[in-house]
Amino acid sequence: MKYLFFFLIAFSFANLYAQNKMTSDDLFKQAREAAFEKKDRAQARSICYEILKRSPNYTDVEVFLARLYTWDDMYDSARAVFKKIFARDSSNYDAINAAIDLEYWSNNSEQALKYCNLGLEKYPRSEDFLLKKAKALADLKQYDEAFNTLEELLKINNSNADALSFAERLKEDVRINAITVSYSYERFNEIFSPWQLGYIQYSRQTPIGTTILRANYGDRFDTKGMQYEIDMYPRFADGLYAYLNFGYSNSSIFPKTRYGASLYYSLPFSFEVDAGFRLLKYSSDVWIYTGALGKYYSNFWFSFRTYITPSVQYASHSYSLIIRYYLSGADDYIALSGGTGISPEASSIDNQNYWLKSNSGGIEYQSKITNRVIINVSGDYANEERSPGSFISEFTAGISLKYLF
DSSP states (O other), X not given: OHHHHHHHHHHHHXXXXXXXXXXXXXXXXXXXXXXXXXXOHHHHHHHHHHHHHHOTTOHHHHHXXXXXXXXXXXXXXXHHHHHHHHHHOTTOHHHHHHHHXXXXXXXXXXXXXXXXXXXXXXXTTOHHHHHHHHHHHHHTXXXXXXXXXXXXXXXXXXXXXXXXXXXXXXXXHHOSEEEEEEEEEEEESSSSOOEEEEEEEEEEEETTEEEEEEEEEEEETTEEEEEEEEEEEEEEETTEEEEEEEEEOSSTTSOSEEEEEEEEEEETTTEEEEEEEEEEESSSEEEEEEEEEEEEETTEEEEEEEEEOTTOSSOOEEEEEEEEEESSSTTOEEEEXXXXXXXXXXXXXXXXXXXXXXXXXXXXXXXXXXXXXXXXXXXXXXXXEEETTEEEEEEEEEEEEEEEO
């Protein structure tokens, strides 16, 4: 037993000697391994304390220690470390970046904004600081300044996927009011006379989210009719919001009533998912379930969506893919789309089994032509099966103008 005791003592001294022989850089590597691989942040902090005894002004270790405090909600301890760093060097990029995160995550966006401005004084073209400034401003409900900051960032790098994703979520908060007028013309190669669809809508940002009122006009099957809708996009938390819809029409070319609801959630790495339903009331009820996955990558946005309609025998599902390429800001892009199948969501025909199969493709261009006016033009082609083995071609051209105020 006494030999075991002496062995443990000798081992402890050997281990201590080995640690003393390790450089501060070696110990810093150990601290990172403890934090990230072993998930032991307490041990990582202990190693950082040891390093700072040897090298009191090792800034990288100080920043890492402050982040360890932040991750464990030890905010005051983290602030004490940053105070020491900035007293010595107020231009350290990593320290400013970490201090912004500390204040933003601790719901102190005013102080986070001050650190963002400090960082941008030193590094005016920093994408990190511009993006974080936009988020801090948005958290403070300064939406116009937040959106302008994102536009500044996108001028530096229009392929910043995080900035594009955040701009898309933010722009409805910036545009308090908007009026949109749209018109589309659909022409068939046989059987039907041209179809026309137009709408005018008013949208407003409210304390609970965006609300949209829309009046649709349709001229199809030599029948004219109106439909009235309301859309709402209530926001519950950062990156979590919903879509709610109600519509009414007394015309046969639209559903008598329609309901819709979806829940959207922003995931890490610029992904977004949503899932929901649509209920269209014609002579019978048509339930539609829909889900989508979106992804921002560089200055591209990809969206894959499906509609599933269990009650429709021949047109029970459809799939579509949209690829959008942003040219400059969040309002300037060109997009390609393709789809297969057909969903009653896109149909105004009372007989929902009318179309059996459909393949389609389209192109869309949108541009902000002034600070207040956005134009959108589109063209689509669809090849649809009217009856088994009999196909009809459809060409659609559309244009819309949105005025912001």
